[in-house]
Amino acid sequence: MTNKSNLNNLTKSEEDYLKALFQLLAEDHTVKVGNNQLAEYLKVSPASTNNMIKKLKAKHYVVSEKYGKLELTAEGQSIAVRLIRKHRLWETFLYNYLNFSWDEVHDVAEQLEHIKSYKLIDELDRFMDFPEKDPHGELIPNAKGEYKVIPKITLSSLEEGDVCRLIAVNDGSVNFLRFVSEIGLALSSKIKILEIREFDKSIRIQFDGTIETVTKKFADNVFVKKVI
Amino acid sequence: MTNKSNLNNLTKSEEDYLKALFQLLAEDHTVKVGNNQLAEYLKVSPASTNNMIKKLKAKHYVVSEKYGKLELTAEGQSIAVRLIRKHRLWETFLYNYLNFSWDEVHDVAEQLEHIKSYKLIDELDRFMDFPEKDPHGELIPNAKGEYKVIPKITLSSLEEGDVCRLIAVNDGSVNFLRFVSEIGLALSSKIKILEIREFDKSIRIQFDGTIETVTKKFADNVFVKKVI
């Protein structure tokens, strides 16, 4: 290898676990993140998770007591943030330069984020003139590893009559992203809550003249900023 | 996964072996390529090679008789050519857009060539406006998998007084590439053979007003086209 600093000696799997744990912890840092939760998130067995957590503890990326909650060390966080940076920069590249659609970028970025080369990612960043957000509206951590989160709330948390702007979407599911595009929603769309149906919490929304009814599950994955 | 056709179900290792075998066969298709030769090329043990060859034979990518020479099936060749296409396109991207130098591109391209997505590589090709050659002067196979080889000879095969043009270099060694750049040689440089020293086959060459003495080993890795 050309440059020792390009090697952090982590396998693809180790990286996946660190990133997943970071994202679970970031979702809601008030509640405990446990072994089984991480297993479910990564779609592996609890035994696999347990095993990997042991290894990551030995390498000082994860801290936890037996039967206790999982936490990341500063070093573990730093690796996770770097992966998120890589993921979002690649998504941006695919979307802005290679004609990938909203729902196509995630899977390929999931592979590209494991390529080991600091120069590659920093030059890609420079080439795109240091983009701030990825195609899903999420902020891209900078080369120093500064991770910011846009203050955002879910569409499902609003009330009738509220007006908001779509600022980001959860990029976990291809089908969801495809549906978002299909009905005509995009980043920055202005959305008005017309009605929330009590019995199933489905929501009638209006945007760009269109009126749609969406489920609670859908609204949970759409992040907005209130306008009035 | 989004697209079934993005999956060819080959592991990184399987791909590495197919590509290596293809390149050994391409070097000189008159001589037999054997198990140990492949092992040495890949810097793994003969036992590992033997094992993998068995697997690749079962999958119909490789054909060989026991103790016999190794050959690729059409399918095996097609996979290898696609890897070479990906490798060379990524090298070109790194060199032309991300400020990578001649000697830095190889290692990163070696990782990038295993990313599985037809769309990614075809869009990258389009983005760069379908380049013909990579930074080392090698032809890039097209999306149909057409693999062409530039008729080329090594610098070491010339005679005193010959004049040639540098058309490609072997990209296997970082140190070699770095040295090529250092002495000031580049693609298209016009080189004159001043003298070949009998006792060690070292060669005095002249290019761009510079005079250098290079070893036989060096000259074996420099590919040229005779001018007169």
Add this chain to the structure above:
DNA sequence: TTGATTTGTTAGTCATAACTAACTTTTTTA
């Protein structure tokens, strides 16, 4: 042509990272 050398193969081991099944600890709830 026969013995030495090279080349190829087989058997068995190791690490990684997944799995299931069984078990233990913790938490919940009746």
Add this chain to the structure above:
DNA sequence: TAAAAAAGTTAGTTATGACTAACAAATCAA
């Protein structure tokens, strides 16, 4: 608070792809 449920752990298995050591076949050379 004790039983049930959930969460976490351990043990043992599997597949991949390396390895070494030992052995067999093919080729070279005296």
